[in-house]
Amino acid sequence: MIRFEAVSKRFPGASGPAVDDLDLTVPEGRTCVLIGPSGCGKSTTLRMVNRLVEPDTGRISVDGADIRAADPIALRRRIGYVLQGVGLFPHYSVGRNVATVPELLGWPRTRIAERVDAMLDLVGLDPGLYRDRRPDSLSGGQRQRVGVARALAADPPVLLMDEPFGAVDPVARARLQAEIGAILMRLSKTVILVTHDIDEAMRMGDLVALMRNGRLVQADAPERLLAAPADPFVADFVGQDRALRRLALLTAGEAARPGLAASGPEIAAGTSLRDALALMLAAGTDRARVTGGPEPALLTLEAIRAAASVENASG
Secondary structure (H helix, E strand, C coil), rough: CCEEEEEEEECCCCCCCCCEEEEEECCCEEEEECCCCCCCCCCHHHHHHHHCCCCCCCEEEECCCHHHHHCCHHHCCCCEEEECCCCCCCCCCHHHHCCHHHHHHHCHHHHHHHHHHHHHHCCCHHHHHHCCCCCHCCCCCCCHHHHHEEEEEEECCCCEECCCCCCCCHHHHHHHHHHHHHHHHHHHHEEEEECHHHHHHHHHHEEEEEECCCCEEEECHHHHHHHCCCCCCHHHHCCCCHHHHHHHEEHHHHHCCEECCCCCCCCEEECCHHHHHHHHHHHCEEEEEEEEECCEEEEEEHHHHHHHHHHHHHC
């Protein structure tokens, strides 16, 4: 668990605080996404966790321990860090990059070699094909996978991710977000992720914290943030199409009801309702057969409309 208690930070010469009296708790094993306009304090907040930036006032604790009591270098070796552009060492092989923190911790060579191969396999890179390659021979998405593997190599309980997918092309980004999100969920890491992309925040976060001018405006589950914005700023930030964004968080299987459709496309139960809606509109039908569930199921436009309803979601 990560907890911020009345945390503030002001940089010399700035007109106001970068972070102002922040209170926020990130539950253990969950992903909190910090989002907000440029300059709102989200990256500063993240960097205070591993003491790359020191807070002026307040307390930050990880698993109940005040981070100020820890040696900064030792603290950073226990916290994984993934940043935009990845930051791989260009003169190291992929395997050596992944091994960076285990080597600093003095792990035996055989244990490091096993861990490197396990991490590359975890992020979908065949160790036999990628272990000895250099970063400049990889695509942007592959470099990002190596960055995640390196951050996870020493099995840290906490992972910080600062705009991790910003340098990846849009086509690969959504797939990478889904794959990395599934890995983090499976490993039960406590994660703070910074992004400027509202769709990424909704896709990756168990908790989404929206900041403005250094202050926390609203912190909620993605569906709650979309359904019940705390004020006009939040409503404007998440956009007028927040009903469609809600549909991206729900699946066809969740909205379908037992029954058979005489016509219409077949849609897998795990398909998002936004994609299901697109398929139904393309087919010119108001119903579809949902497959892959425990029993035959029917999805209708009426059910999708109900799922998107802000009134239903906020009740």
